[in-house]
Amino acid sequence: MRLSPSGAADIRLHEGFSASWYADPGGVGTIGTGFTWASAAFREWWSKNRPGQKFGPGATITKAESDAVLQLVSDEEYGAAVDRFLTGRMTPQTVFDGATSVVFNCGAGALAWTWATAIKAAEYDLAGTRLLTTAVTQNGRVLAGLVARRKDEARLISQGIYASGGIGANMPDPAMADGILERGERGASVLQLQQRLVAAGYKPGNPDGIFGYGTQSAVLAFQRASGLSADGIAGPKTLAALAA
Known part of the structure; x- marks a missing residue:
């Protein structure tokens, strides 16, 4: 499976967009739609498209480039991890998109947590309930932005509602x-x-x-x-x- 346009829109909604490099609240260098140097797929894209340019202050990316990179890193990294995790299971697109959003934010290690176990068992309501209290802190503090994101991802997984535009937007019903x-x-x-x-x-x-x-x-x-x-x-x- 691949991240859908609606799933990508949800991630863009949660991550926002910055045309210039910045340090996030945790001090991690970030650009575009939440891309960091921790992503191997993003590093490869950067080396091909910004030869000789350091990823740091002064670095820039266009909105069109950012949208393309989001699909790329999902196909090669975040969504790919979810696809491998769910291999052999008939999974709704909305569930796949919600899980990919979580992995994009928390890393592939999040697939070892209990919300993901529930998804693998097709217990989507349980997955949503567990997700509400998953990874909502940073440096020991509960962050409202993470709480809101988990709520949106939980609703997408359990109810099929995209935060960026309706229920099952652009998806087969x-x-x-x-x-x-x-x-x-x-x-x-x-x-x-x-x-x-x-x-x-x-x-x-x-x-x-x-x-x-x-x-x-x-x-x-x-x-x-x-x-x-x-x-x-x-x-x-x-x-x-x-x-x-």
Whole structure:
């Protein structure tokens, strides 16, 4: 698997962008989208594209270069580590992207921690819960930025919601593979279903992209009011009626 455009957008959101070299709060030299000299893939790119230029004060990088390097270091290093870790497992793109974000921030060693163990067992809700309190300190202090990042990564892994733009943005939606939505499924199509139920005056609960009991009850109420077969499953007829 590879980091998706939406996954890359989330990492850029968390890391920010700097066209010039700077020292981060821990004193680590950084440039672009959080790139440091610790990355072998970045060092190789720097030597090819900045021959003879020292990585330090005065060094610069363009936004376009930074975006290209982000995909490069994911393919060769951070995302590649996640891909090896999950070899042989069918993993949602959102889970892969969330895990890659964590590894980009914490290093491949983070895949030995309990949140990653839960991902490998396909226990995505548990992985998200564990991730909320993982690697949120620096030099013994809890950093609000790390807390917020872990929360976003946990939500991406457990709920499939990208911090940079919606649920499963630009990703295939497996929940609609059979043309119906039912309890236990999640994704962009479930969020759209919930939003349409709200617009029609029904109450599925907080629209979160997860088909739970509240969404099922709202679907049942809509089906009864619309003269449809009331089974709590949003099949083609129910979805078409809501869309209309």
